[in-house]
Amino acid sequence: VTDTSDTNIWYKVSDSSVTEPVSVKFSANESGEFYIWAKDSAGNVSYKQINILKANYSEYNTSGTFVKNYALLNSATQYSGNGNTIKPLANITETTGVEIPATKNIILDLDGKTITLNNVTITNNGTATISGGTLTSSGSSDTIENDGNLTVSGATINSTGSGHTIINLNNKANLVIKDGAKITNTSTSGYALSSQVAGSTIKIEGTNTLISSYYRGIYLSSTAELTMESGQVAVIPQKDVVANPIAIRINETAVANIKGGSVGCSEAVLSTASRETIVSKAIVVDGGTLNIGVSGGSVSETNPSIFGDDYGVSINDTNQTTKAIRFYDGVIKGNNAIDTIGLGITTTQTGYNICYSKETINGNVCEVATLGIPVAKIDSRYFKTVQNAFDFVEDNTQTKVDIVKTHTTNSIGTVSSGKIIILDLNGNTITATNGITNNGTLVFRDTTEGGAVTSSNSAVTNNGVFKVQSGKIITTGEDHTIINNSELTVSGGTVISGTSGQSLGTSVHTIYSKTQGATTIISGGTIQNYRPNGYTINIQGADSTLTISSATITSVYRGIYISNNVVLTMNSGTITVNGSNKRSTDQHPMGIRINSASAKAYIKGGTIECTDSLNGGNAKGICLDEGTLELGTDGGTPSVTSPTIMGTDFGVGTYTDTAGTDGGKSQTIKFYDGKLVGNVAINAVGLEKVTTQTGYNICYSKETINGTSYEVAT
Numbered sequence: 076v077t078d079t080s081d082t083n084i085w086y087k088v089s090d091s092s093v094t095e096p097v098s099v100k101f102s103a104n105e106s107g108e109f110y111i112w113a114k115d116s117a118g119n120v121s122y123k124q125i126n127i128l129k130a131n132y133s134e135y136n137t138s139g140t141f142v143k144n145y146a147l148l149n150s151a152t153q154y155s156g157n158g159n160t161i162k163p164l165a166n167i168t169e170t171t172g173v174e175i176p177a178t179k180n181i182i183l184d185l186d187g188k189t190i191t192l193n194n195v196t197i198t199n200n201g202t203a204t205i206s207g208g209t210l211t212s213s214g215s216s217d218t219i220e221n222d223g224n225l226t227v228s229g230a231t232i233n234s235t236g237s238g239h240t241i242i243n244l245n246n247k248a249n250l251v252i253k254d255g256a257k258i259t260n261t262s263t264s265g266y267a268l269s270s271q272v273a274g275s276t277i278k279i280e281g282t283n284t285l286i287s288s289y290y291r292g293i294y295l296s297s298t299a300e301l302t303m304e305s306g307q308v309a310v311i312p313q314k315d316v317v318a319n320p321i322a323i324r325i326n327e328t329a330v331a332n333i334k335g336g337s338v339g340c341s342e343a344v345l346s347t348a349s350r351e352t353i354v355s356k357a358i359v360v361d362g363g364t365l366n367i368g369v370s371g372g373s374v375s376e377t378n379p380s381i382f383g384d385d386y387g388v389s390i391n392d393t394n395q396t397t398k399a400i401r402f403y404d405g406v407i408k409g410n411n412a413i414d415t416i417g418l419g420i421t422t423t424q425t426g427y428n429i430c431y432s433k434e435t436i437n438g439n440v441c442e443v444a445t446l447g448i449p450v451a452k453i454d455s456r457y458f459k460t461v462q463n464a465f466d467f468v469e470d471n472t473q474t475k476v477d478i479v480k481t482h483t484t485n486s487i488g489t490v491s492s493g494k495i496i497i498l499d500l501n502g503n504t505i506t507a508t509n510g511i512t513n514n515g516t517l518v519f520r521d522t523t524e525g526g527a528v529t530s531s532n533s534a535v536t537n538n539g540v541f542k543v544q545s546g547k548i549i550t551t552g553e554d555h556t557i558i559n560n561s562e563l564t565v566s567g568g569t570v571i572s573g574t575s576g577q578s579l580g581t582s583v584h585t586i587y588s589k590t591q592g593a594t595t596i597i598s599g600g601t602i603q604n605y606r607p608n609g610y611t612i613n614i615q616g617a618d619s620t621l622t623i624s625s626a627t628i629t630s631v632y633r634g635i636y637i638s639n640n641v642v643l644t645m646n647s648g649t650i651t652v653n654g655s656n657k658r659s660t661d662q663h664p665m666g667i668r669i670n671s672a673s674a675k676a677y678i679k680g681g682t683i684e685c686t687d688s689l690n691g692g693n694a695k696g697i698c699l700d701e702g703t704l705e706l707g708t709d710g711g712t713p714s715v716t717s718p719t720i721m722g723t724d725f726g727v728g729t730y731t732d733t734a735g736t737d738g739g740k741s742q743t744i745k746f747y748d749g750k751l752v753g754n755v756a757i758n759a760v761g762l763e764k765v766t767t768q769t770g771y772n773i774c775y776s777k778e779t780i781n782g783t784s785y786e787v788a789t
Contacts, residue, residue: 196238211232285306287310378404484506
C-alpha cells in the first residue's frame, strides 16, 4: 500500500463482523491480515480480506529513480521493468521459489545484503545480472538454475546443501562470472558450477574471481564449453568428503579452455589418514577436450596454473578416442602432473616438449610440468635443466639421464645421496660456470662421442662414487677439474685442466684429492693438464690411494703428486711430462713427486717420461723428496723394460741439499724391475738408498734417444 490518504473510501478493521468500520489510516511498514472495506455511491458496503506485506525489495529504473517496492523476490523479478534494478532493503530469507521470465532483463543488486534461499531455487529464463552482496542457499535444491543469460559480477553465491550452486540447464544458457565474484559450494556432494547441456557456456574472468568447493568445482558434459580467462577454481576437501575431489571434470564432448588463472585441488587441511582415503585431481578428462593456455606466441611457464595433490591432469579410463589434451601455456603440478594415459593424448606448441621438475608443496614433493626446450631426458620425460632430471631420479634405482641438446648453464646440478645415475652426453656439450656436485653414484659417459662438460669452476666435485667411462670433462678457469673426496674411477674418456698454452695462474690440478681415505682409480682414458702451475693428479689426503693402469697421463709441468701416507700403485699406462709450459724456465718438471715420509709409490709397470722442452730445470722421471719408491716386484727374473722411468736430467732424483746429503729426510728406494733412463739414471744420494733383488746389482749402459745419449740403469 503506497497511498493511505483517502480515508473516505478505505478503512481497515481486524474483525469482519463490524458493519461500520472505523476510519483509521495505515501506518508506514504496517503488515498483517486485514479487511478492506469500501462503500459505493448507493451506500452499499463490501469488504475483502487481504495480507499487507512488509516491503523487502525496491525497484529502480535505468536512471536510478525509485519505481516501487515488493515483498517477495519472485514478485520483483516477475513485475519489474526490463533493464531495471532490484535491491533488497535488508538481509532476507526466501521460502518461495524465484523465476526470471524469458522476456525479462533485470539486475539484482544485492547492495551488500544477504539473501538466503531456504531450500528453494532461483530459475533464470531471461537475462540477469547479480552483483554486490551474498546469495546463499541450503537444502537439496540448486541455488540457481540458469536457462538464459546470467552474469555474476562481484557477488558471492554459495550453496551449503546437497545441490549445485549454479547449473546450466538449457542449450541457450550462458554464464559469465567476473569482477571478483565468488561461487562456493560447502556441501560434500554438489558442484559449484555445472553445465550439462549442448550449447551452454561458462566464462570466468577477473583476477579475484573464485570458484570454490569442498567436493567438486566445475562439471561439463554434452557439448558445454568453459572458458577461463583468469581467476581461481579451488577445491579444498574437508574431513567428511568420502569421494575423490575434482576441481574441473570434463565429460562426453565438452570443451574446457583454461587460458589463465589457477585450478587447484588440495588436501592441505586434511590429516594424513584422511589423505590416504581419497585421490585429489585438479582436472579430469572423461571425454571431450582440455585446452591449457593459448596456441601461438611466447610460452608462459606460470599461467595458467593447475595443481592437484595426487594428479594435476588425469584420464579416468583407457579409451582415448573421445579425449584430447592440448598444452600450450602454464604449469601443471601434482604427485603425478599428468598421468600416463594423459601424456599419450597430449599435444603441445610446435617446437616445445613437456618438461618436468620437482617442487615441494604442502610438505609433499610434486611433479611440475611446463613447456620448454629440453636439454635432458629420462626415458620419455624431458627436462629443461640437468638438475631437474637429477631431481626426478628415484633413490636406489639406477636411472639413465640422456643429454639431448648442447647448451650453456650457470650450474649443471647436484646428485643427491642415494641416487644412482648414468649421465650420457650423446655427443652434446654442456658449458657451465659451475659443474656437477656428486653426493650419490654418478656414471659419466658419451656414447655418441664428441661431447664434453666444460666448466669455469670445478667440473665435478665428488663426494660419492664417480665413474668416468667416456666423454670429455674440462675445466677452463682457476679451479681443479675433478675434486675427489670419496671414490673416483676413470676407465675411459678424457679429463682436462686448462687449454693449450694457458698462461700462469693459481696452482690447479686435473684431479685433486685432499680428503682422508679417498680412492682414485685410473684404469683407462686420458688425464691431461695444460697448466703451468699444477699437477695432473694431486693426492694429499691421509690414507688415500691412487691406482693407475692402462691410462694416459700428460702434463706440461708435473704429472703426479702424493704426500702424507698416500699409496700410489701404477700397474701399467703412461705418464708423459714435457715441461713446455712451466711457471719459469728454472722450474723442475716431474713425472711423479713423492713428498712425505709415509707416502709410498709402487711402480709395477708402465712408462714414465719427463722432458724439459724449455730447459733451465731438472727434468725428473720420479722425484723422491721423502717416502718410499718401489720399482717392479720382488722375486722372479727382473724385467729390464718394465717399468720404464725416463727423465732427461734424472730418471730417479731424490732430494739433495746443498751439502750433497738427503738433509735428514726419510728416503727408501727398492729397485726390483725396470729401466731408469736419464742424463743421470739415478742420482748419487738416491743410489745410497737403493736396495735390489737378492743377487742382482744395478747395471749401467748408454742409449741414444732423439740424438741424445743417456745413462740407462737396469
